[in-house]
Amino acid sequence: xxxxxxxxxxxxxxxxxLDAAYNLARWLxxxxxxxxxxxxxxxxxxxxxxDGLRGDDARCWLLTxxxxxxxxxxxxxxxxxxxxxxxDDSPGxxxxxxxxxxxxxQAARARGVREAIDALPVHYREVVILREMEGxxxxxxxxxxxxxxxxxxxxxxxxxxxxxxxxAPLAAEES
Amino acid sequence: xxxxxxxxxxxxxxxxELDLAAGAQVARHLEQCPQCAALYAQTLRISRAAADPGLRxxxxxxxxxxxxxAASKETRTPDRNVWRIGPRWWAMAAGLALVIGxxxxxxxxxxxxxxxxxxxxxxxxxxxxxxxxxxxLVQVPSSNRHTVKPWFAGKLDFSPQVPxxxxxxxxxxxxxxxxxxxxxxxxxxxxxxxxxxxxxxxxHTSGPPADGRARTLQGYNVASWxxxxxxxWAVSDLNGAELQELASxxxxxxxxxxxxxMK
Numbered sequence: 400x401x402x403x404x405x406x407x408x409x410x411x412x413x414x415x416x417l418d419a420a421y422n423l424a425r426w427l428x429x430x431x432x433x434x435x436x437x438x439x440x441x442x443x444x445x446x447x448x449x450d451g452l453r454g455d456d457a458r459c460w461l462l463t464x465x466x467x468x469x470x471x472x473x474x475x476x477x478x479x480x481x482x483x484x485x486x487d488d489s490p491g492x493x494x495x496x497x498x499x500x501x502x503x504x505q506a507a508r509a510r511g512v513r514e515a516i517d518a519l520p521v522h523y524r525e526v527v528i529l530r531e532m533e534g535x536x537x538x539x540x541x542x543x544x545x546x547x548x549x550x551x552x553x554x555x556x557x558x559x560x561x562x563x564x565x566x567a568p569l570a571a572e573e574s
Numbered sequence: 575x576x577x578x579x580x581x582x583x584x585x586x587x588x589x590x591e592l593d594l595a596a597g598a599q600v601a602r603h604l605e606q607c608p609q610c611a612a613l614y615a616q617t618l619r620i621s622r623a624a625a626d627p628g629l630r631x632x633x634x635x636x637x638x639x640x641x642x643x644a645a646s647k648e649t650r651t652p653d654r655n656v657w658r659i660g661p662r663w664w665a666m667a668a669g670l671a672l673v674i675g676x677x678x679x680x681x682x683x684x685x686x687x688x689x690x691x692x693x694x695x696x697x698x699x700x701x702x703x704x705x706x707x708x709x710x711l712v713q714v715p716s717s718n719r720h721t722v723k724p725w726f727a728g729k730l731d732f733s734p735q736v737p738x739x740x741x742x743x744x745x746x747x748x749x750x751x752x753x754x755x756x757x758x759x760x761x762x763x764x765x766x767x768x769x770x771x772x773x774x775x776x777x778h779t780s781g782p783p784a785d786g787r788a789r790t791l792q793g794y795n796v797a798s799w800x801x802x803x804x805x806x807w808a809v810s811d812l813n814g815a816e817l818q819e820l821a822s823x824x825x826x827x828x829x830x831x832x833x834x835x836m837k
Contacts, residue, residue: 402649402650403649405649406645406646406649409645409649410642410645413641413645414638414641414642417633417637417638417641418630418632418633420633421631421632421633421637422630422631422632425631426631434631435634435637435640438633438637438641439637439640439641439644442641442644442645443644443645443648446645446648446649447648450660512623512624512626512629513629516624516629527624530589530621531621531624531625532624532625532629532630534625536589536591537586537589537591552582552585552586552591553582555585555589556581556582556584556585556617559585559616559617559620559621562620562623562624563616563619563620566620566623
């Protein structure tokens, strides 16, 4: 591929998804500067690997690179965060369901939800970001994270449970 | 359907990830089980809350500029990009190199073989000319180049240069017709001290030209050269360095070569 052609393709394929890339990196690193660094590294990797993209979904492809760059970065800089907890993928136990009248929507106003997501272990956080913010299918999430689709489903369920647990008291307080 | 199953499936159902049959099963269970129905409602609420566009982070303009600048720089650093061509191009380049290499070897070996054959004939002819006597060696005995050169006219389809190199220590002895490589050629005989030197000259018409390589066959030194129009071979028991000296002298004297047949 010629250099000009390569740069043109980069602008066409990578740049439209830069917000998605940054959003994922920002949520996974939980830090603005680190997210900047990760995105810059990931986009360079994407540029070098442009030939590997053949008719795949460009966003999925780019987010896979960003996700892997994030995890490499986390393992190097915050190794504790990437260790899966012992009960991470264990089957769910039915929990006490929230009283129907709970006004979660009120508590769900940005800050509470933001903090709740930030508090999730990174393996839960990534599936929440990809599903809720990027609207990705389980199949796409499986591709980006390298997890089996079944694990994507159970992790997402666990993650939502945890979000519910941390948001429920907040909802109760506000009511 | 068990509630434990529904716990995961309720999420998948909310996300529209279940096929029709499984979806119908979950829907039926949700109707019958208030606990799971509440769980489902909870999943929808959490999902909606997390999907709030206000939660998204956006790449700053500064970051976008940095990314673009880095990409431009990366695609414009030639020495780094040279090695980043695709595997197909590497394969093609390797194949091309192989073909060129093979062609080179074939052409080169053909050239060497053809030249080796000529060198053999040159040495044989030289020995034959020395075996008998001066009559066989020299058909036109003359140290005068103006006698030797016209002698060839009418006997050959080309007119060889006959330089006078007496000043350089190579005395012209005379000339002779000979037959090398399937054609009549001019043989010029020079002498340095007691050493007889045969110089064979003919126009280059086909096949590989003289390769200029110094050879030693049966104790005789052989030198060759070409100017693209005329091939020349010198053979003698003279040492290789002095024979090369003669070769260089003749080569510089030969210009311009007269080859009427070629004009």
